[in-house]
Amino acid sequence: MQRFSGFSLLRRGLSGHLGWQPQWRRAEPKPAYDAVIVGGGGHGLGAAYYLAKEHRLKNVAVLEKSWIGGGNTGRNTTIIRSNYLRDESAALYDHALKLWESLSQVLNYNVMFSQRGVMMLAHTTHDAQVFKRHVHANRANGVDNEWLTPEEARAICPLLQTEGIRYPVLGAAFQRRGGTARHDAVAWGYARAADALGVDIIENCEVTGIRRNGAGAVEAVETTRGLIKAPKIGVSAAGHSSVILKMAGVRLPLESYPLQALVSEPVKPIFPCVVMSNTIHAYISQSDKGELVIGAGTDAYTSYTQRGALHIPSHALEAICELFPMFRRMRMLRNWGGIVDVSPDRSPIVGKTPVPGLYVNCGWGTGGFKATPGSAHLFAWTIARDEPHPINAPFTLERFREGRLIDEAAAAAVAH
C-alpha cells in the first residue's frame, strides 16, 4: 500500500500526480473464505478491516451488489454526534466518536473528520426540558453536551434566526465533539486499509441466497458471481437487511423507508457548525466543498426505490428558510434518497442471529453514518468471537421478544 504523507503529496504534485496506484485491488471471488461480509458500505468495509487488523482473520471478503460506498454511506448528511439519551446508546455512539477522533491517522487516509460542533435547537418548552434532560444524562455518561441560551447559540452560529419566527429558538443543546466527516473517504479509507491486509473487496456481486448445512449453520452464499463458501457470514446491508436475512429464514423487526437529502450550489464558507431541529424538522451543515448539505425526513411509506416525493424536502427547506432567511435565495443542486432500515425502538441490532454463523448489523435507520467506526469495530468483534462485545451486547435481536427495548425515538434527529 502506498502510504500518504505531506511529503508524498508534495512529491507527486511536483511530478504531475503521476504514479499513484489504485487504492484497492479489483478482487475476483475465491471459492471459500473464513468470513464473508455482505454489504460494502462503511459499516461492512470497516468490519472487514477490523476482522483482519484486530482479529487476524485475513481470508475475508466483502460482497457489494453495486459499488462500494454507493448506498447509504454515500447518501447521508455526514453528521457525527454521540449525545444519545440511554446509557446503552451513549456507550455505543461515543465508542464510535472516540474511534472517529483517530481514524484518519489509523487508516492513513484523510476522512476529513471535523469536530465543528452539533447544535440541536429547542423550539418549545417541551423541547427545552427534553434537551436539558439529554444534557444531564450525557454528562453522567461522560459524553460532552451543553445547554446554550439563544444568545449563546447565535454567538456560535450568527446566521441563526432565533426570534420573529413561527417557532422561536428557546435554546439549544450543543455537542462540541460532534461534527462531520467526508462520507466517501470513510468507505475508501476502510477499503484501502482492509485491502492492504488481504481482504478481497468484490463489487457487482449480489447475494441471491444463503445455504445452510444439516445442523442449520451457514455454509455458503449464492451470488451473481458464483457460490462462495464461508463458515461465518456478517450481513451489513442497511435497507436490504430484511431481504438478505429472509434468505436464511430469519425475520427482522425492520421497515425500510426512503430518507432524502439535498445539497445547494457551493458557496464560500458561511456555516460554522451543524444545526438540527427536531420540531420544525431540518438539519444543515456546509461541506468543505462549499455546498449546504440539508437533510429532510423519511417518506411515509416503505420503499426500496432510493427516491421519494418532493413535498418531503420542500418541508425541510421551509424550515431552513425560516431559521436562516438569507438562504432563501440559494439554489439547490441535487437531491436523492437512501433506503434506511428503521427498527421499532430506533436503535440498531448488532449481534448474532438464531442461525449459527450468521451475524447481523442493521437497524441503524436514519442515523448510521455517525456510528460507522464503532459499529464496524463491534461487529468484527462479534463475528470473530461468536459473542457480542459488552458495548453491543444490549443491541440484540432478542430484545424485542424480551421487551428490553432501547428507546431512542426521541433522541433521533428527526421526529419519526
Added chain:
Amino acid sequence: MLLIDCPYCGVRPELEFVYGGQAHIARPSNPAECSDEQWVEFLYWRDNSKGVHAERWRHTHGCGRFFNALRDTRSDDFLTTYRVGEPPPAAALERARGERR
C-alpha cells in the same frame, strides 16, 4: 408524490393520506394467552417486502376511512386498492407474479 386511488373517493394526491403500515396483521384475540413469539410477531416482526407489499392507508383528509393497497416497493407502483375486510385481489397478485417472470 404518489397518486392513490381511495376505494371510496377516487384518485387523490398522497398528501391527503396517512400510511398505516403492513396490512392483514390481526391482533391476537386473546393476548394473555400469546407466547412471547406470537406477541413479538404481532408487535414488531414485519415482511418489509421488496416487491408487492400489502399495506394500509387512511384517507385522513378525505373520507377518513382506512383501506388496503398492493404496491410494488421496487417502483412504488400501486397494483390496486381494496376495502378493509377484503382479501388482496387475486387478479392483481397474479398480474404482479406474471410481470416478475
